[in-house]
Amino acid sequence: MRTIFHVDMDAFFVSVEELFDPSLRGKPVVVGGRPDARGVVAAASYEARKYGIRSAMPLRTAWRLCPHAVFVEGHPERYREYSEKIHEILCEFSPKVEMASIDEAYLDMTGTERLFGPPMKAAHNLHEAIRQRTGLNCSIGVASSRLVAKVASDQAKPNGILWVLPGLEAQFLAPLEVGKIPGVGKVTEQRLHELGIRRVGDLARLDEGFLEERFGRWGLALAGKARGLDAGAWFDEEIGEEAPPKSVSHEHTFEQDLVDAQLLEATVARLASMVARRLREYGLYARTVHLKLRYRDFTTITRSHTMDRATQLDADLVEEARRLFRTHWKRGVPVRLLGVAASGLQIQEGQLSLLDQERRERWRRALEAADRVRDRFGESAIELGSAMEGLYRERAHENPARRPGRGAGKHG
């Protein structure tokens, strides 16, 4: 029998903002952007929630519900910093810690009794350690599976601890609405409602075969979840360190829909460069490039292309993304959002000839140097990066014989 903790920070983004600006305390606060911006609520304070404001709600709606709320853009760097602090603290309590997102984590506390005492005592100590060292509140769920621990932390909010005793998992879940099960969203909830299933207990009573018939493999997982088991890919057994990313993406919604081909293409190029940069930071190479296009009426298409070999170079990703855009954008139709993603990530580049390898190595170093320039002077220096690429091409063309002899790293 395992002992799993799920630690979930309370109103994380808002709470971090309050640390830096205590005048926000006690007020309805919305993190996400200006109230008239195109965007959604990233986090709402408990006071703001009293007005019906919720995460993922359009900012304009939130503003209508509570015009005197304080709207802030937010500070992602600060959230990352605090997330790392929390991770450090968690690692003092267990060697098996897994950050599930920026503000929540699973701990395997099995066999830590001699060190930290029984589960409730350990949970209290952990809660107190986080509060003292970060000034932030969290809620903790304790149970024999990830699933039940996660639901328990949600039930414990705000600022509480809930331990579901081994053997009582199904009893704990039974009265809850099916939407409380992680992985059951609006669509599945609606489908279950149509079958007359409203509570987890209703679900648990059903025959597995019936669920599999209607929901496929997902139905089987659902049957397990209703009984408190870690079923399905969402909850793999071991709790451990994070795996490398499977995809990297950047997207942008325009303040106003755009039809200008040049502006749109420039955006595609910028997004592709940002993706390439992240790949270099991770030390990964991508084989597949995806373009995402959202039109004014919100219809959204994605188009992708898989290359012969993996790359992490701006030029390659920009070229592929731009081609996808030119091929698939319906000219003259206003665009709301553009996105570029990379997948099929691997550690090594595909096999190359020696000459290609040298050429690519020079490019890679030049681009890394450009990344450093951007770090120092900000994203506006991005033009410098592309200008350098142009310069490189010209020179290589004018005087190809000169390139290999000179120090390869100098051209950054």
Add this chain to the structure above:
DNA sequence: TCTGGGGTCCTAGGACCC
């Protein structure tokens, strides 16, 4: 009300190979 950005996982059809 008018819908972000960054991810993961699943499904399903078609191509291609054995």
Add this chain to the structure above:
DNA sequence: TCTGGGGTCCTAGGACCC
């Protein structure tokens, strides 16, 4: 010559999470 099945890759779309 016709028929088949399984496995894997690619592509597109969608549900879901924070």
